[in-house]
Amino acid sequence: MKMILHILLKDLRRHWLEIAAYLLVCVTWAWREAHPSALGWLRQRELIPILLFGLWILITVRLVQGECLVGDREFWPTRPYRWPLLMAAKALALVLCLNLPLLAAQFYLLCHAGIPISGVLIPGLLFLQGMFILFLTFPAAVLASITSSIVQWVITVVGLILVGIALSWIPWNKLPDGLSGGEDVASWFGFGILVPAMVLVIVWQFARRKETPARWLLGLSLLSIPLCILLSSTPIVRNISYPHVLSATPVQLAIAATGSGKREFHRQDSIYESHIAIPVVDRAIDSDAIIKVDGYRAVFSGKDWRWEAPWKNRATTLTYVSPGAQLEFEMPEKIADKVAQGNTSVKVDVAFEIYRLDHAQTVDTQASKFVVPGVGFCAWSGQRARGQSLSFESCIAPLRFPPVRVTQIDAAGDACPIRDGDQPVPPGHFAYDVEFGTSGMPVEFDPNPVHNFVLVPSPWIPAIPDARTKNQDREAQFCQGTRFTIRTGKAVEQIRASFDLGDIGTETRVPNTGGEGDE
Amino acid sequence: MNAIETVALTKRFRRVEAVSELNLRVVEGSVYALMGPNGAGKSTLIKLLMNLVSPTSGSSRLLGVDSEQLRGAELESIGYVSENQKLPEWMTVQSFLAYWRPFYPTWDRELERRLVMRFELPPKQKLKRLSRGMRMKVALASALAFHPRLLVLDEPLSGLDPLVRDDLMAGLLELAGETTVLLSSHDLAEIDNFASHVGYIDRGRLLLSEPMATVRAHFRQVEAKSEKELQRPAMIPPEWLHADFDGCKASWTEAEFEPETSLARARALLGSVAVESRQLTLREVFLALAHAQRESNVKGGAR
Numbered sequence: 001m002k003m004i005l006h007i008l009l010k011d012l013r014r015h016w017l018e019i020a021a022y023l024l025v026c027v028t029w030a031w032r033e034a035h036p037s038a039l040g041w042l043r044q045r046e047l048i049p050i051l052l053f054g055l056w057i058l059i060t061v062r063l064v065q066g067e068c069l070v071g072d073r074e075f076w077p078t079r080p081y082r083w084p085l086l087m088a089a090k091a092l093a094l095v096l097c098l099n100l101p102l103l104a105a106q107f108y109l110l111c112h113a114g115i116p117i118s119g120v121l122i123p124g125l126l127f128l129q130g131m132f133i134l135f136l137t138f139p140a141a142v143l144a145s146i147t148s149s150i151v152q153w154v155i156t157v158v159g160l161i162l163v164g165i166a167l168s169w170i171p172w173n174k175l176p177d178g179l180s181g182g183e184d185v186a187s188w189f190g191f192g193i194l195v196p197a198m199v200l201v202i203v204w205q206f207a208r209r210k211e212t213p214a215r216w217l218l219g220l221s222l223l224s225i226p227l228c229i230l231l232s233s234t235p236i237v238r239n240i241s242y243p244h245v246l247s248a249t250p251v252q253l254a255i256a257a258t259g260s261g262k263r264e265f266h267r268q269d270s271i272y273e274s275h276i277a278i279p280v281v282d283r284a285i286d287s288d289a290i291i292k293v294d295g296y297r298a299v300f301s302g303k304d305w306r307w308e309a310p311w312k313n314r315a316t317t318l319t320y321v322s323p324g325a326q327l328e329f330e331m332p333e334k335i336a337d338k339v340a341q342g343n344t345s346v347k348v349d350v351a352f353e354i355y356r357l358d359h360a361q362t363v364d365t366q367a368s369k370f371v372v373p374g375v376g377f378c379a380w381s382g383q384r385a386r387g388q389s390l391s392f393e394s395c396i397a398p399l400r401f402p403p404v405r406v407t408q409i410d411a412a413g414d415a416c417p418i419r420d421g422d423q424p425v426p427p428g429h430f431a432y433d434v435e436f437g438t439s440g441m442p443v444e445f446d447p448n449p450v451h452n453f454v455l456v457p458s459p460w461i462p463a464i465p466d467a468r469t470k471n472q473d474r475e476a477q478f479c480q481g482t483r484f485t486i487r488t489g490k491a492v493e494q495i496r497a498s499f500d501l502g503d504i505g506t507e508t509r510v511p512n513t514g515g516e517g518d519e
Numbered sequence: 520m521n522a523i524e525t526v527a528l529t530k531r532f533r534r535v536e537a538v539s540e541l542n543l544r545v546v547e548g549s550v551y552a553l554m555g556p557n558g559a560g561k562s563t564l565i566k567l568l569m570n571l572v573s574p575t576s577g578s579s580r581l582l583g584v585d586s587e588q589l590r591g592a593e594l595e596s597i598g599y600v601s602e603n604q605k606l607p608e609w610m611t612v613q614s615f616l617a618y619w620r621p622f623y624p625t626w627d628r629e630l631e632r633r634l635v636m637r638f639e640l641p642p643k644q645k646l647k648r649l650s651r652g653m654r655m656k657v658a659l660a661s662a663l664a665f666h667p668r669l670l671v672l673d674e675p676l677s678g679l680d681p682l683v684r685d686d687l688m689a690g691l692l693e694l695a696g697e698t699t700v701l702l703s704s705h706d707l708a709e710i711d712n713f714a715s716h717v718g719y720i721d722r723g724r725l726l727l728s729e730p731m732a733t734v735r736a737h738f739r740q741v742e743a744k745s746e747k748e749l750q751r752p753a754m755i756p757p758e759w760l761h762a763d764f765d766g767c768k769a770s771w772t773e774a775e776f777e778p779e780t781s782l783a784r785a786r787a788l789l790g791s792v793a794v795e796s797r798q799l800t801l802r803e804v805f806l807a808l809a810h811a812q813r814e815s816n817v818k819g820g821a822r
Contacts, residue, residue, distance in 0.1 A: 002621070003621060003622075006618075010618055013614075014607075014609060068605075071605075072566050072571040073603045073604055073605050074571075074604070074605055075604045075605055075607065075658075077569075078571070078594060078597070078599035079594060080591040080592065080595040080622045080623065081591055081622070082591040083591075210573065
């Protein structure tokens with residue numbers, strides 16, 4: 001430990017200027033995040049984070065290259081360094097100089113936002129620091145370990161970017177659609193190759209200083225990125241990420257018939273292809289589930305023909321309030337014509353995620369600041385009080401959003417003033433909104449742990465026509481005093497199921513309203 | 520015991536063989552001067568010894584440890600100074616020496632103080648503000664202050680003015696004590712006076728490795744005089760380096776000089792001649808070896 005501190009102190013003396021600049025930028029950033037309207041000359045929100053993380057990377061590279069791991073003219077390799085101690089000293093310096101100030105800034109931001117720092121938040125904050133280490137410090141350090149100077153490091157990064165650009169020219173869109181779950185599995189696979197390879201490279205470099213094999217290893221492991229893109233659309237990854245189930249699921253898709261019980265589908269032609277939309281409904285969904293459809297495919301079959309539509313990555317949400325959706329397919333016009341002749345039956349494979357909701361909690365918004373259980377806090381600002389919607393800045397969530405949140409306002413809970421010409425919302429009406437979290441991680445990958453969110457206004461169900469605006473329905477707003485329920489939930493299952501929709505009925509032509517097909 | 524030992528050590532950089540099948544032995548306690556022209560492979564050999572580059576084949580051992588296994592503990596008794604080393608120039612002399620202290624259990628504060636005084640090092644001065652000679656002195660001080668068992672110096676005196684060079688060498692000899700020293704140089708004046716052993720390397724091959732006394736005894740400049748014109752023998756003995764025939768006189772550098780044998784051999788080849796010999800300086804030995812190597816290369820190339 002003594003030796004680690006000895007090397008650490010040397011590094012701090014060596015890089016005090018960069019570290020001081022980083023601390024200054026970190027303080028400015030925290031101040032700017034806490035006071036968005038202050039510091040007019042720093043209006044450019046992106047500038048400070050770029051500077052902050054630019055310095056983060058610079059310090060990482062400089063610290064690692066302080067005892068350069070490449071080259072045969074270095075002084076230190078002929079001195080009795082113990083490589084584990086050297087590596088530990090560098091890691092400690094990086095955590096102390098980079099993560100610790102950022103963590104302090106995050107504490108400040110949480111306190112400033114009025115979020116009490118409880119033991120619940122600490123693991124999340126540490127996890128967030130871990131993400132910065134994994135996604136920022138670690139790659140920068142690995143590249144620094146196989147380059148001899150900051151210039152060589154920059155050249156390597158530019159080279160990697162150019163390789164990335166060259167790879168982007170590959171017509172990836174020719175590949176079949178990958179589903180989000182499949183992309184996740186492929187990403188984890190890539191992660192599983194890249195991270196151990198990077199660990200091996202940096203440890204190897206500290207222990208052995210043989211940059212040629214280290215560079216080769218890193219280069220080969222980077223090939224896992226295009227490999228993952230290729231893998232994500234393969235049936236094997238799709239089957240892994242969405243296991244096929246035959247048992248009963250909360251999804252039981254059937255054709256949604258019209259009010260008169262007629263089955264019909266919509267068709268729209270462009271000069272390239274025909275688009276067919278089949279209305280379906282989930283007859284099994286319950287009020288505790290949210291279904292996120294990630295993609296689907298179908299087999300169309302007629303009297304003496306059969307046509308298979310490939311997997312499509314189309315996200316649709318099914319709830320017990322709106323259990324219906326349109327399954328859309330693009331197909332050659334001659335197939336669409338066959339479909340139009342009638343007696344076409346369709347079998348669909350649907351890949352979906354099932355979210356289970358916790359019990360509902362009632363939120364009373366009468367107080368100037370109120371808790372949204374499982375999400376965060378909202379506060380009424382003086383000027384936007386009674387009669388006004390919450391502003392964007394009014395609601396904050398620490399570290400993350402729940403994977404899914406559902407808000408429901410019942411007519412009786414509506415507290416918004418009735419506008420001229422409107423009637424009070426009749427009993428039995430309600431507004432229902434589903435919002436998904438932005439990532440599946442335990443915390444959002446954002447230096448600012450305070451996230452703003454919006455309580456989204458949604459239309460009343462059943463619809464209430466807006467007396468003042470033609471062809472529009474009234475929306476339920478959040479006003480001071482509005483009582484609503486909130487339910488949060490998480491994904492419990494990711495599966496694939498097959499449904500025989502039977503005869504899809506008759507065609508309804510939709511006139512072409514323009515768009516890409518008309519070019 | 521050998522402080523340094525290499526077995527068929529080879530380093531190839533693509534098509535260039537910088538060190539070729541080299542077998543070197545440096546006896547413990549000796550001051551071994553590794554000579555050779557620029558580009559002969561001296562620095563590569565030293566980098567191989569110090570594990571700064573990896574060998575293509577063969578092996579080397581320093582103080583009984585395989586060079587490729589040289590790590591922290593082993594390096595506590597080995598000092599290394601090279602003209603090409605990148606020193607942490609942002610450090611002051613004082614902080615530089617202070618930084619290395621905890622790394623060496625045998626670091627001698629008193630010796631450090633003496634070295635600083637002996638080399639007249641300015642403690643508060645940053646290394647980047649020092650002249651090249653002063654920087655070498657600082658590096659040398661840091662390599663001597665822990666009483667290394669082995670000191671490896673790669674062209675430490677190259678490019679230094681004679682005053683600094685003498686000063687550095689005097690300091691080194693004064694303070695090195697029982698340390699085994701391996702020193703590479705292409706300037707023979709540096710090492711003539713203090714090396715106990717000498718090795719000559721050219722094109723990656725070790726052509727000579729002997730105690731200095733043996734070199735001095737065995738390498739002689741021989742001059743043969745005759746009353747009639749001397750004919751160049753069809754076969755020049757391999758011990759005769761850089762033989763030159765000029766009328767009634769012939770001269771060569773005898774690499775295996777033995778008074779009786781050498782005279783008999785000269786007379787057998789040249790007839791009745793008067794033979795005189797004189798001891799060579801190291802510089803002359805080096806030049807004779809360099810010439811001989813060049814001639815052999817030319818012949819090899821011609822063949």
